[in-house]
Amino acid sequence: MCGIVGGVAERNLVPILLEGLKRLEYRGYDSSGMAVLNDSGLPESSQQSEILRIRGLGKIAALEEKIDAFDQGEFKGQIGIAHTRWATHGAPAENNAHPHICNQSIAVVHNGIIENYQSLKARQIDLGYRFTSQTDTEVVAHCIHRHREHTGCLLKAVMQAVEQFEGAYALGVVSIHDPETLVAARKGSPLVIGVGIGEHFIASDVSALLPVTQRFIFLEDGDVAEIRRDAITVYDKQGKVVERPVKQSSLTASSVELGEHRHYMHKEIFEQPQAVTDTLEGRITQDAVLVNAFGNEAERWFESVEQVQIIACGTSYHAGLVARYWFEDIIGLPCQVEVASEYRYRNPVVRNNTLIVTLSQSGETADTLAALQQIKQLKQEKNLPTLTICNVPESSLTRESDMTFLTHAGPEIGVASTKAFTTQLVALALLITAVGKTQGRMSSEQEQKIVQGLQKLPGLVKNTLENEDLIAKIANGFADKTSALFLGRGTMYPIALEGALKLKEISYIHAEAYPAGELKHGPLALVDEHIPVIAIAPNDELLEKLKSNLQEVKARGGQMIVFEDEKSCVDAHGDFEVVKATTNVGRITAPITFNIPLQLLSYHVALIKGTDVDQPRNLAKSVTVE
Incomplete structure (x- = not known):
């Protein structure tokens, strides 16, 4: 839920941050944004650094277009943070997108929820801070800004600020007054540090950083890290310097690429x-x-x-x-x-x-x-x-x-x-x-x-x-459907639940699952020629009872799709579509195997419906907030 990527390096970070966002887009795709300290903030420059920020509504492609169009390609920086959002507080909108900036000096990206943000916001308004979004994250930026003014140090400011936050957070913070420092903090939301040579990075998970490193530090709850090009220092919740091990990931950049697949x-x-x-x-x-x-x-x-x-x-x-x-x-x-x-x-x-x-x-x-x-x-x-x-x-x-x-x-x-x-x-x-x-x-x-x-x-x-082609053909029959029922008995009932969930998630078809024996206790009232009924028929001790349930559907004119064991021998005629999905499965392997055709069905129905298969509306991959 939401994705963070950031870094500090001796090269322009914008392409790296953009690639990281693309790899994290599964975590949120309502809006996205990036902030960098421009090149004038480097030590050899005598000018005051400034924060450059671009935000966009929708997917990362919209942000990329804005970056490409920015002032003849002058959106550059060697320290920066970026974020792709799944909306919690505040609707998907550009003003709610991260990073959030306070007084043009502090920029913050944040995953999680600050549960006491309303009381913090009221206090900050009294102090003269101005809010431009409906998010809880703005209170983070303002709080860090206030402590930075008092301490003169970004690290100390973040350490003091997080003590005021109730809830969950993963933070990436940069400041124009600390142009060589990226500060990260986590509590309840995942955050890793990618270790490089003369450059270091942060991200919500390792997949974002695989193109630049396979060495990672996994921050623990309460950790705050000061990250510079030449050093990483991690502090625990007591503020003591701790050594977190550097671990080598076995993943490669290609392991999260599509290859020959469409989705x-x-x-x-x-x-x-x-x-x-x-x-x-x-x-x-x-x-x-x-x-x-x-x-x-x-x-x-x-x-x-x-x-x-x-x-x-x-x-x-x-x-x-x-x-x-x-x-x-x-x-x-x-x-x-x-x-x-x-x-x-x-x-x-x-x-x-x-x-x-x-x-x-x-x-x-x-x-x-x-x-x-x-x-x-x-x-x-x-x-x-x-x-x-x-x-x-x-x-x-x-x-x-x-x-x-x-x-x-x-x-x-x-x-x-x-x-x-x-x-x-x-x-x-x-x-x-x-x-x-x-x-x-x-x-x-x-x-x-x-x-x-x-x-x-x-x-x-x-x-x-290998049944994919047949299942894709069956999926064509869902083009005009708005509801579906899934039936199973024994271990196949949870598999039916999972099949219904998949169909709901990616095709937006209303789908419910029931134990097949419950049909006569209510769900049978829904059955007509407009609602497909999907059943799972393994060759087990409940098969004959399931066949009786299927006849109840047939008698009401229902459209029946049955995924069966080759030995189940469900009578296939009329409106019955039978797929011999597998054979020779036992009580352990049967539910695992019968789950596969239901995944394929939901995928191909989503293709027919024209939905966004990998990034369905309103959903994110990792639910790291309540």
Whole structure:
């Protein structure tokens, strides 16, 4: 949610900042902006530096056009900050776009929400500060300006200012009075420092800086960093100098490029066989799951677990719902799943010896992180081991948890999650097996069967992707549709929920999912020839019941699209469109595999509808604020 990039160098930073914004555009695309200290601010100049700023409404391309047209290409600077916005406070508008400037001397970019901004704003108005936007970020600029006047130092000004802020923030700050210094700060919103030679950078995530460096410092909550061309100094929340390790990223610039694909979502759908392979690598042998893949102390933690609590949001929540069936059906361990934004506010009763599992693609999801922090307060009284399943190393959730399992999905740029969801399911399958074998709830034969199924999974996913042409043809029938129903039973109900979410996210079609057995309890009233009904039909013990539910739809004249196992043999005639999506899948591999055609369906329907597939309206990739 919103993207920051900045830097200080011995070369013109504008092209680097612009490229960084393009790579962060998935985080927000309502508006964007850039501010640089012009060349007159360099030490060898005797002139006073000034802040040059350009802001644009809409996507980065609009900002790029303005930069190209600026005063015959004179928009240049060797220190600067830039931002792409997903609106929270204040509608998408140029005056609300970042960077925000105070008295032509301080420029700020900000991710997060300053919760006490109204009281700060009232105080600042009394002090004579003028506001030109509806954002909460302007109070940050004014607050830093006021402290800079008193301290004469940008670093001290930021340190004093952040003590007044309640909420979450990642900040990049420059000043005309400190023309060689970029100051960064973070609390609750991610921020990394890219380490170069004679130049250093900041960004919301590493993908923005891959063209210029693969060496990164991951700031921790409460950190403030002073960044100069020749030095990086990090201070912790107590104001003490600390050493944060420099880590080498395995990602490359090409890993976040489209290649031959039209959209990132399409690219990421087709990366799933490799993502599954990478997530399994080093976590299984030929016939067993390695328990220590969840951490060196995992076996000790798992031995005492009496129940599981999964906390997540959105797509990750759906992955948790699938896992609930697995935990209770396969190893007989009670499991609860809850949306993080509800869990953290309802004063839940947490029983002793509960394994707390948080799921997040980014590891920075605000509600999930807050729920985990709330649970950690109970750990003094109860045994509550915590595990985060996440796609981003060094994220806040990974640092807050006792155990971490990284899904090696690679960068996911499309807002609609695909490979992150699939690899979360793989991770959860490994988790139930690890817990089951540790507690003696699973035989070695069961474990071997699950492992063998997971080893087949990349091939199953690849085979399912071969249905794309047929699915694209089916998608043509959605051109005039405004609503859809998804049906599933057992583990396929959460997959139906996920399919409906994908269709909503990127095609803007109203879609709902129900357990197929619930049709007669209300949803059947919606069924007519105008509403397509999408069903998932694996060859399992609930197949015959599902077939009866499909007949109920047929009897009401509904348009039926069924994704089935080749052995399910759903009767295909009349308004039934049947896709033999896969075969030879088990209770673990079935939901993972059947998810793939639903992703393809939503993608091709979005193409038919002409929507922005990778950057759907009103949505951003990482929800790092409430």
